Amino acid sequence: MEHPSGVAWPRFEPRLTMMKTTQTWLLLLVFVVVLDTIICPPVKVKKSENKTDDEEKTDEDVNFGLEYERYLKEVVGVLESDEIFKKKLQESNVSEIKSGEIARHLEFVSHNIRTRLDEIKRKEIDRLRQVLKIQQQIKRGMPHVAINPTLLTHRTGENDPDFQMVNKNRVLAHVDHKNPNTFEVEDLAKLIKRASQDLEDIDKQRRDEFKRYELEKEAEKQDKLSHMDEEHRKEEVIKLEGDEEEACRSS
Template sequence: LEMTPSIKLFLISAFLLISCTHSVPVSKEEKKAESERLPDNVLPDVSYRQYLSEVISAMESDKEFANRLRSMNDSDEMANQLEFASHSVRNRLDEIKRQEVERLNELEKALEDKLALKANPGKASRAKFRFGLQSLDEATIKRAHLDHSNPHTFEIADLQKLINQVTQDIDQVDQAREAEYKRYEMGKEHSRRARLRRIKDKKAREAAEQQMRAERERHRRHERVHQPGSREQLKEAWEKGDRMDRDSFDPKAFFMLHDINGDGHMDVNEIEALFWKELDKVYSKENDTTVDRVERQHEMERMRRAVLMRLDKNKDRMVSWEEFNAWISSQEANKDEEWKTAEESDEDKPFNEEELRQFEEQYNREHPDEGIDNSQQTGP
């Protein structure tokens, strides 16, 4: 399993994928001020989030240890470096783990209460008063983020298990976000067709449908979008985003400018910031009455995935200077095929008609009072 080459980055750079919103790129000063804590949007729903945050903070407090980890490219190598951490850091990690074990033990007691209450609903139990008890299950307690066989000290096995668990959760959250986007798009299409079905007059319905098509066409009339990561796209980001002279484009200076925290890598947020101006071409009030922020965010993620697929050779979900330089020096970087959004692409549609039919059936079961007649399907 390959991960990233620094303490915080190997644990959280990929976590930023789960952020539901992205802000305008921050300055170096703002980013450094936030570097001492786990961002609020990083794995907000996992039960071990506080434990993860404290482990990161403890390890980062040892600068020599941090520098040693920066030279590691493999998570097994990183975990094995734990023996070089200072005595104070090891003691702190031991204490953090003991607190986490206590928390898990408390949860286990709560689960026992919950099961007892379920077996005997009429019996009074403290279980009903415990916070979050309704969602408590054995999987919540038996997380694989630490070594349960050793409850006293934080060892190499604990760091390796934490890395592995985080990686697994990242993948699951990323998949959940894609599924949520699909539901969002199906909901939009369902509403569009439902509005048309409610118009009983044929001419009025045709006029409304024509207006919807016109709005969609207006949205698609925009300036050409460059291929993410191509030399032309990067030069345009240099010119319009960084406000530099286009002819003075310098790959090294560009990379350093966008490596906001100066760690030698562009993480997912820093990569997505490269597309800000590119996305303004598609999502702006000039060609839309309203700007769909959800679709814009999804498109930014598609662009980021496309760039990582080509540049990220060691699959750590970041781009190092070496990877960036190898890419920008290649002939592939000169290719600039026009980028199609998910809405415009025939190959990346979020759903098909069968999926939409199933969505509508479920929606109508959950909202029977709306009385929508699906017998007259109105196509796209």
């Protein structure tokens, strides 16, 4: 049965791995919090020499399709290189991180780190200006607008494949656009809070999809069993139960 996914989310084994939650993604981005899974943990797959580079991607290579995902990863990557801030992250709890309270520690990072963050923010501001310009062109009904797909990669239900207009405040919600030149505490707080909310929304979508998948899978199994005689049905049930137990033991 084909997995009912309309977007390029990371592949998963439906019965073995529940989709990673918001907290898990933040963990991958250095916001160290608790992994939250259900059913049973991911199966550990031995690395194959025949696998392609794409098949061997790590969790850090996972792309959730956030519009500002590159910006998020770049900011976190820079902050991770600052030992003081990294230590503060490790000492913080989930609520401090998700609320953006952790951002106040930005004041203690080195000048070099702040300079790199300033550069990253200026690039993001330039990208957002292009996005808003494109949106204005679309709003005015200008035909044949050349759209760079890397500029608009929204995945929320508010947006369609044709890049319909998005609320300006939402597009700018992850940055302090009133200060386009320097990366400040307010920028980090906005980025964390926006990412936390968006990733929670994505997690909910994926959990809902997983539930639908499980229901369809169960219906398919029952339909298959209904067309078997009693002897073969019992054998199939035992086999399926054994497969599930083995999957969990292999994790």
